[in-house]
Amino acid sequence: MFLEDVKVIENIQIADNYYLMRVEGKKIPQHSKPGQFFMLQCKDNSKVLRRPISLHNVDGNILEFYYEALGKGTKEFTQLSIGETINVQGPLGNGYDTDLKGKNIVVIGGGMGMAPIKYLIKDLKDNNDITFIGGGRNAGAVKIIEKFDFENIQLKVATDDGSVGIKGNTVDILKEVLKDQHIDIIYTCGPHPMMEAVAKVAQENNIRCQISLEERMACGIKACVGCSILTKKGMKKVCYDGPVFESTDIVDVDVVDPNGGCK
Amino acid sequence: MSNRLNISFLGKKLNNPIMTASGCFGYGLEYKNYFNPNELGAAVLKGITMEPRNGNPGTRIAETPSGMLNSVGLENPGIEEFKKLIPSIKKELNIPLVANINGKILEEYIEIAKEVEQIEEIEMVELNISCPNVKDGGMAFGANPEMARLVTREVRKVLSKPMIVKLSPNVTNIVEIAKIVEEEGANGVALINTLLGMAVDIRKRKPILGNIMGGLSGPAVKPVALRMIYQVSQAVSIPVLGMGGISSTEDAIEFIMVGASAISLGTGMFGNPTLPIEIKKGLEKYCIENNIENISEIVGAAHPDGGAAYRNRLGGNNEIKG
Ligand SMILES: Cc1cc2nc3c(=O)[nH]c(=O)nc-3n(C[C@H](O)[C@H](O)[C@H](O)COP(=O)(O)OP(=O)(O)OC[C@H]3O[C@@H](n4cnc5c(N)ncnc54)[C@H](O)[C@@H]3O)c2cc1C
Ligand SMILES: Cc1cc2nc3c(=O)[nH]c(=O)nc-3n(C[C@H](O)[C@H](O)[C@H](O)COP(=O)(O)O)c2cc1C
Ligand code: FES
Numbered sequence: 001m002f003l004e005d006v007k008v009i010e011n012i013q014i015a016d017n018y019y020l021m022r023v024e025g026k027k028i029p030q031h032s033k034p035g036q037f038f039m040l041q042c043k044d045n046s047k048v049l050r051r052p053i054s055l056h057n058v059d060g061n062i063l064e065f066y067y068e069a070l071g072k073g074t075k076e077f078t079q080l081s082i083g084e085t086i087n088v089q090g091p092l093g094n095g096y097d098t099d100l101k102g103k104n105i106v107v108i109g110g111g112m113g114m115a116p117i118k119y120l121i122k123d124l125k126d127n128n129d130i131t132f133i134g135g136g137r138n139a140g141a142v143k144i145i146e147k148f149d150f151e152n153i154q155l156k157v158a159t160d161d162g163s164v165g166i167k168g169n170t171v172d173i174l175k176e177v178l179k180d181q182h183i184d185i186i187y188t189c190g191p192h193p194m195m196e197a198v199a200k201v202a203q204e205n206n207i208r209c210q211i212s213l214e215e216r217m218a219c220g221i222k223a224c225v226g227c228s229i230l231t232k233k234g235m236k237k238v239c240y241d242g243p244v245f246e247s248t249d250i251v252d253v254d255v256v257d258p259n260g261g262c263k
Numbered sequence: 264m265s266n267r268l269n270i271s272f273l274g275k276k277l278n279n280p281i282m283t284a285s286g287c288f289g290y291g292l293e294y295k296n297y298f299n300p301n302e303l304g305a306a307v308l309k310g311i312t313m314e315p316r317n318g319n320p321g322t323r324i325a326e327t328p329s330g331m332l333n334s335v336g337l338e339n340p341g342i343e344e345f346k347k348l349i350p351s352i353k354k355e356l357n358i359p360l361v362a363n364i365n366g367k368i369l370e371e372y373i374e375i376a377k378e379v380e381q382i383e384e385i386e387m388v389e390l391n392i393s394c395p396n397v398k399d400g401g402m403a404f405g406a407n408p409e410m411a412r413l414v415t416r417e418v419r420k421v422l423s424k425p426m427i428v429k430l431s432p433n434v435t436n437i438v439e440i441a442k443i444v445e446e447e448g449a450n451g452v453a454l455i456n457t458l459l460g461m462a463v464d465i466r467k468r469k470p471i472l473g474n475i476m477g478g479l480s481g482p483a484v485k486p487v488a489l490r491m492i493y494q495v496s497q498a499v500s501i502p503v504l505g506m507g508g509i510s511s512t513e514d515a516i517e518f519i520m521v522g523a524s525a526i527s528l529g530t531g532m533f534g535n536p537t538l539p540i541e542i543k544k545g546l547e548k549y550c551i552e553n554n555i556e557n558i559s560e561i562v563g564a565a566h567p568d569g570g571a572a573y574r575n576r577l578g579g580n581n582e583i584k585g
Pocket of ligand 1: 037049050051052053054055065066067068069070071072073074075112115116213214215216217243325326
């Protein structure tokens with residue numbers, strides 16, 4: 001596992017609050033998987049927790065993070081200039097199962113859920129047929145797609161306001177795709193309601209589906225039990241057993257223990 | 264390595280006074296990719312109960328200014344699973360293991376203490392009467408002096424292992440409760456557990472935590488922890504395990520100077536997973552630079568009498584001269 005001060009080599013605004021940061025380290029682990037994440041440390045000590053950010057891409061000794069400046073920590077990240085260092089810990093969690101050949105795959109990224117998608121497509125595209133569905137609120141939310149590598153990939157884009165691609169959402173497009181094609185697997189990352197909707201469509205069509213979930217995290221390594229969710233296989237840690245789960249293992253994306261408290 | 268950091272704590276020889284805070288260090292091996300856990304003085308494991316518990320609904324973590332709230336609610340696999348886990352943990356950890364035990368009702372505390380008494384690999388017990396995140400039991404025991412007396416007394420009857428009672432800071436008079444648990448046979452006290460707090464998501468107009476309230480930890484609680492350890496250590500004759508917001512060597516020294524014989528690291532490790540190693544090196548360096556032969560010489564140094572009376576009461580118990 002990797003815990004190191006890495007050097008920022010690029011930190012650019014993609015659109016609105018969306019940023020892309022590239023960092024370079026001496027001993028970046030070469031065995032990461034798409035869907036895994038890093039915990040990024042804030043410099044300001046009053047922020048006691050690291051921020052979980054997905055691995056957007058790995059290229060030799062370079063890691064890429066695609067992030068949205070939302071709160072205090074991610075806003076601090078936007079201030080990092082080239083040459084500055086940031087302490088990163090990872091890769092953490094499990095990733096998507098990319099050990100596949102000759103499959104028809106749909107990959108769906110929604111908004112910030114686009115973060116792990118670039119790496120995922122890179123890993124899958126040589127051995128499989130991929131349809132990528134990207135969606136977001138507006139043009140800014142899907143701008144990152146321009147930086148993906150789309151050789152031999154079917155691309156479909158939707159925005160809520162119709163400014164890019166069709167006006168609508170990724171689930172509408174998914175349903176269309178399923179009418180025309182046989183799909184073996186769906187991979188997705190995005191906001192909770194989207195995860196639920198995609199999982200439902202997958203289930204109705206009997207298609208294997210891997211979704212990525214988010215929970216607030218403290219340790220990132222199953223030491224604090226802060227990020228647990230209830231699954232059909234019992235309590236699981238999003239940071240360790242996830243963030244990627246088989247959709248059929250998830251009872252209800254938003255529920256931990258309906259009884260609350262101590263059982 | 265010199266013996267400057269070696270201490271005797273509750274009759275056990277520890278390589279150094281640095282321990283982990285229960286609930287922040289999993290079951291002992293989670294941090295092994297970042298440092299060798301055998302470098303710790305002892306490992307305090309995640310709290311356990313008789314039955315498995317799912318804990319509280321999410322969201323369970325919220326960051327606050329210089330601190331965090333958690334409402335985990337003692338999610339744990341239960342004692343049976345714990346018993347199965349321990350031998351494999353002990354294979355990799357040759358430092359003392361401390362079990363943190365919890366109950367909802369008095370009988371559960373007694374039952375679990377009996378179980379832990381039987382687990383050979385567990386050398387010490389931290390009796391948690393202060394978890395703010397469970398509806399019944401937990402803090403209710405720690406906040407009420409007579410309940411604290413009862414649970415300590417009854418657990419003592421079935422537990423021969425060294426016992427640290429972990430006190431709740433959510434009380435007006437911590438000294439009174441510390442003295443009571445000492446009277447009832449506690450070999451040490453641990454303080455502080457988390458302070459009850461809350462945070463609100465102003466966008467959703469709702470509390471952030473699923474359980475509404477949670478336990479505050481991290482640097483934000485450090486002044487409270489220092490104050491309580493200072494007060495308690497002047498009133499008791501048993502060692503204090505100090506915790507609450509330690510995130511640097513300087514913090515650790517402050518805790519020792521107000522009266523902690525050993526310290527536990529919790530929230531500080533989330534931001535800095537190699538914190539124990541940093542503090543270990545830092546304490547060693549501090550001792551060398553200040554001609555301190557053994558770290559226990561400065562336990563209570565910030566007391567009005569420089570800690571002499573408290574160290575006397577502790578006896579040579581806290582010190583190994585090498
Ligand atoms: C596995 C995983 C991967 C992620 N990958 C990305 C990514 O690649 N790009 C990206 O922009 N975002 C990603 N997120 C969400 C990102 O972690 C949060 O947006 C970020 O932590 C918010 O921090 P802040 O300081 O801006 O917000 P603040 O509100 O100031 O943060 C306060 C605290 O809440 C936590 N927090 C707030 N929102 C979230 C959230 N949605 N998920 C988890 N913790 C949160 C923070 O980590 C921090 O501890 C990911 C989350 C998870 C769990
Ligand atoms: C996520 C989390 C889980 C905790 N779980 C337990 C627990 O199971 N038993 C217990 O006695 N204390 C528990 N605590 C309290 C800590 O052991 C410690 O007393 C407290 O966090 C103060 O120290 P710190 O500021 O260094 O974290 C927990 C704290 C945190 C942050
Ligand atoms: S974040 Fe600590 S267990 Fe997942």
